[in-house]
Amino acid sequence: MSGADLDAAREIAGAVPDPELPVVTVADLGILRDVAAEDGRLVVTITPTYSGCPALREIAHDLRHRLSRAGFADVTVRTALAPAWSSDWITAEGRRKLRAAGLAPPNRAPKGPVPLTLGGRREPVPCPRCGSPDTTQTAAFSATACKALFRCEACREPFEYVKEI
Numbered sequence: 004m005s006g007a008d009l010d011a012a013r014e015i016a017g018a019v020p021d022p023e024l025p026v027v028t029v030a031d032l033g034i035l036r037d038v039a040a041e042d043g044r045l046v047v048t049i050t051p052t053y054s055g056c057p058a059l060r061e062i063a064h065d066l067r068h069r070l071s072r073a074g075f076a077d078v079t080v081r082t083a084l085a086p087a088w089s090s091d092w093i094t095a096e097g098r099r100k101l102r103a104a105g106l107a108p109p110n111r112a113p114k115g116p117v118p119l120t121l122g123g124r125r126e127p128v129p130c131p132r133c134g135s136p137d138t139t140q141t142a143a144f145s146a147t148a149c150k151a152l153f154r155c156e157a158c159r160e161p162f163e164y165v166k167e168i
Contacts, residue, residue, distance in 0.1 A: 004040035008075075013038040015073050016047050022061045023147045024165070026104040029062060033092025036083050044077035045070060050088045052149055053168060090167045101165060102131045107153065109167035128164050130155035140164075 016038050017030030029035040029049065037048040047066050051059045063080040070078045090109040093101075098108040110126045127136035135157035142152040150163045 004043070004045065009038060009040060011073070012045055012047075012070060012075055015069055016066055019062065019065050019069060022058045022065070023149070024101070024106070026100050026106070027093075027097045029066075031094050031097030031100060033094060033097070034062070034088060041079075044079055045075045046079045046081060048081045048083050050083050052088050052090075054084070056149075058147075088168065090165065093165075105131050105162055106150075107131045107162055107164040109165045112167045128153055130158060130160065131162055132160050133158040138162075 017028055017035055019029045019035075021027055021029060021032055021034075024032070032052065034049050034052060035047070036050050037046075039046050039048075047070070049059070049062060049066070059082065063082075066080050067078045089112045091112050093108065101108040107128050107130070110128065128138050128140075129136050130138055130153075133155060135155055137156040138153045139156060140151055141154050141161070144150070145152050145163045149166055149168075151166055152161060153164050154161045
């Protein structure tokens with residue numbers, strides 16, 4: 004497999020949308036880890052956003068399907084659990100796309116041990132519509148476990164927040 008083939012495969016794989024956040028691609032999310040050739044076959048390595056993520060099976064299926072349609076006959080999708088994915092891996096373009104779709108991108112993930120806090124959030128979650136930091140969490144979970152529901156106190160609009168990990 005040539006370098007041009009790998010570049011083409013990387014571009015196709017990187018354009019696969021996330022099934023739970025279809026405004027961003029697997030490359031935008033930083034879960035596409037590698038596209039390589041091994042013994043004549045294409046090997047794509049992805050990392051789940053969290054252990055047990057139900058979208059992982061769909062992402063792998065979509066990767067195989069799109070790459071097969073593009074002429075890559077033998078495609079293996081591997082899952083790498085280490086190092087664990089971090090929301091810090093979301094690209095600047097991915098964060099821009101989330102914001103443009105009305106989803107608040109995650110704050111920076113905590114470094115080192117995560118302190119146990121029983122109160123509210125450490126950092127405000129700015130509204131993706133008006134930018135106000137005056138927001139209130141209304142539910143810990145949204146349509147998926149990786150998102151929470153918020154409401155902006157300034158513009159009164161509800162929005163989803165992609166949680167930092």
